[in-house]
Amino acid sequence: MLKAPVFPDSAPMPPSPSAQVISHAGNRTGRADAESVRCLICTVREHNLCSSIEDQDVGVLAQATRQLSLPPGTTVIEEGTAASAFFNVISGTVKLFKSLPDGRRQITGFADAGQFVGLSNSRTYSFGAETVDTVLLCRCTHAQIENLLAEYPRFARNLLTAVTHELTDAQEQMLLLGRKTAREKVASFLLDRIKQYHRTHPHDPDAETTASVPMTRVDIADYLGLTIETVSRTISALRRDKIISGTENHCIRILSIPNLQDIAYGLKSI
């Protein structure tokens, strides 16, 4: 595992206090200044929260956020530290996790391009976040989020939808963790990765049968509530059974999606 420098909370921020950023008159004119362009050309804006803010107001967004590129294995959020920032993933994958005092770890989800990270009700983060690969993200303080929520009802509505979606995913993952076998867990995981690849590569003709797995076996194991050995053995077994193929560890080809679905939902004992 890479040595993980803590994400500097003192990273360069817009000079003016957040409350003023939001009401900054210069950003309501629709003038496409250097900052605004960043949001206007953003590859994920139409798919994420930022779509709640119209093109004309995008300067507000650009001034409220700060874009960052982080190498693999970088700590974005350290579990238990003061909760002050919110992140939008532009590209790459971030893992979210919770730990026990003795080091056991549960990855609660992976945030891919278009998803957000860092909402918190309490004063501190109840979870950690770390980059899986090279990640481009937008950073925004909680104070600025509060301003956007107060100012743009659509933003509040979309954030609610996004969090509700996260909750639905979490419930599905609880079913997996509590009631599925190792084989069913791995099959479910691969199906999720296919869906994710399809979302982020809609024009790839192989998108239907490709799963992008940028994370290591350790991460997969911590996500599925298994050990790395069991994950490895199960993937090998799926390969033997001609359900998946490909010798590459981080790109898996699916030979039979229906079979994989049957396994994931316990419909096939084999």
Place this chain on the structure above:
Amino acid sequence: MLKAPVFPDSAPMPPSPSAQVISHAGNRTGRADAESVRCLICTVREHNLCSSIEDQDVGVLAQATRQLSLPPGTTVIEEGTAASAFFNVISGTVKLFKSLPDGRRQITGFADAGQFVGLSNSRTYSFGAETVDTVLLCRCTHAQIENLLAEYPRFARNLLTAVTHELTDAQEQMLLLGRKTAREKVASFLLDRIKQYHRTHPHDPDAETTASVPMTRVDIADYLGLTIETVSRTISALRRDKIISGTENHCIRILSIPNLQDIAYGLKSI
């Protein structure tokens, strides 16, 4: 398990369409009509979403909702059916769950007094809900929720906070399901039940050491990702180890909260 009649979606509702209910002038006067009183005297309003609506507007709430009392084992939401309603638990406990085709079930949470149930992004519910004991709840259509969201920014803000809280709980539960031992799971569950009892019985002098467990062993097992036998054995073991006491199955007395906490977080091997 009780035969579970499906909750009738054709239950008596306010006569007027929801959109009109919200803008119904008569409810903005502050006049405490019969309906409004129900919300004004509600025992959980100050602790839940409804606190977002001021006393003067409470008639809006009263007309938008319908109160119901349901016996134990009643289906409130059937997994996979059209998502149309939202529920607020006034008293009692509701269990939320997801199932696999072969009947394996994972309870994703228990909604106690003050909590809500039934938010959904998709056209159908991705989960089921069933009463654990006798439950009093307020029912409200999704359309009416949308109206409240649009009309009362504080309602939207509070709902976001509530869903974020649910998500935090879900992440904690994923850690439990994926990485804790049976003993740690049961200890964590009992601590949660103590907290819940404390919230709903703040004036009981024994609240610090009492856990109310209205659900059966089957429900506990399906919540913790165990079998009923393991739950039963583990509770017996905690009793033998003088960490809990009481022969009653649905009311457990805690002898040592610090010990229980150590067990729950893996700090104590014994």
Place this chain on the structure above:
DNA sequence: CGTAGTATTGATGGTTATCAAAAGCGGTGG
């Protein structure tokens, strides 16, 4: 008081964890 559901306890087995070692992979530098 009898019955059905619920909970406890015991015996045994299976799935997955743990321990261990070897093989593969990627980067660095001689």
Place this chain on the structure above:
DNA sequence: CCACCGCTTTTGATAACCATCAATACTACG
């Protein structure tokens, strides 16, 4: 270029925890 090193992954042997199967005890309720 290839040898070397650290890291990741795979594969094997064994063990532990929890599930399964089975029987008994308990509780609630008509």
